[in-house]
Amino acid sequence: MSTPGTDFSAWVGKRQTVTDIISPVQVRQMAATLDDAQRMVQPDCAVLPAGWHWLYFNPLEQQAKLGTDGHPLRGDFLPPVALERRMWAGSRLRWQRPFEVGMAVEKRSEILKISHKSGRSGDMVFVTLAHRYHDSLGLLLEEEHDIVYRDKAGEAELAALRHTGARIRAGEHAFERQGEHLQAVRADAVMLYRYSAATFNGHRIHYDADYCREVEGYPGLVVHGPLIATLLLKLMAQQVAPGRAIATFEFRATQPTFELCGFHLHAAHESAQVWRVWSTNNLGQVGLDGRISLA
Numbered sequence: 001m002s003t004p005g006t007d008f009s010a011w012v013g014k015r016q017t018v019t020d021i022i023s024p025v026q027v028r029q030m031a032a033t034l035d036d037a038q039r040m041v042q043p044d045c046a047v048l049p050a051g052w053h054w055l056y057f058n059p060l061e062q063q064a065k066l067g068t069d070g071h072p073l074r075g076d077f078l079p080p081v082a083l084e085r086r087m088w089a090g091s092r093l094r095w096q097r098p099f100e101v102g103m104a105v106e107k108r109s110e111i112l113k114i115s116h117k118s119g120r121s122g123d124m125v126f127v128t129l130a131h132r133y134h135d136s137l138g139l140l141l142e143e144e145h146d147i148v149y150r151d152k153a154g155e156a157e158l159a160a161l162r163h164t165g166a167r168i169r170a171g172e173h174a175f176e177r178q179g180e181h182l183q184a185v186r187a188d189a190v191m192l193y194r195y196s197a198a199t200f201n202g203h204r205i206h207y208d209a210d211y212c213r214e215v216e217g218y219p220g221l222v223v224h225g226p227l228i229a230t231l232l233l234k235l236m237a238q239q240v241a242p243g244r245a246i247a248t249f250e251f252r253a254t255q256p257t258f259e260l261c262g263f264h265l266h267a268a269h270e271s272a273q274v275w276r277v278w279s280t281n282n283l284g285q286v287g288l289d290g291r292i293s294l295a
Helices: 024-033 037-041 155-169 187-196 209-216 223-240
Strands: 014-022 083-095 104-119 122-135 138-150 181-185 246-253 263-269 274-280 286-293
Touching: 024 187, 083 223, 181 223, 187 209, 187 223, 223 246, 223 263, 223 274, 223 286
Parallel strands: none
Antiparallel strands: 014 104, 083 138, 083 246, 104 122, 122 138, 181 263, 246 286, 263 274, 274 286
8 A cells, every 4th residue: 555645636536426225224223222212113213313324335345355454455445545543533414304214325425635644643644535415306415524544553652542541440530621411421342343233334443452452552442433423413313402403513533432431422502503512532531523503
């Protein structure tokens, strides 16, 4: 694979189309994972909750064509970036209509931008994708998705991660920021495994504790960014603004959250239609920072 300084401009504009059926199977799996008893029994009882589209359209690749991290090898649709660690850095979503069980949906993806940055934490390559989801009636959702590739952790970062693990295990916690609405969450190893299975996500940082510690240096399993984002959307839909449709959602990941202990979801009123939402990780630091606008 290419080094971080490689010119990836030829990859910008590359496109890919994937079609999937919004099957009740994944809906029931997600409902079981999030303790939604009604949807487990009747997966088509209502439209798909916001964020549940991430259960679909995920890459299916032969076992022999996976990298050591569990992701498909790069160089097909995504550029062949040499940096070893891959993370979901953020997303921006705008819904036109909700997804429903039984729909046949086409996801059209395009690489919008590729940029290389270098800082105290080493080299990083950001890839921004645009996704447009259509069914037979037209557009359902527009989404931009940022992926960041990072170099293998150096000694300073590994030491910082070990220190973070020790602080978590010691019970240290203080909210960096607290919202008007607050919900405690525990995403244990079983929940992470089930979400990985429902989304067909082979990334080993979410279920292989030995890989996390010995290869990437994390003190425990990493909670999926889109799972936290889905839980924030659930908080909005069920507790903050029940009955209100979500029009837009944007978020960025700032700190990892681990399954070593619980974490929290927050929401704070910004205007008549807009709420700031965020998660705080095991230490109380902001982990996922976002904003939701209501329809």
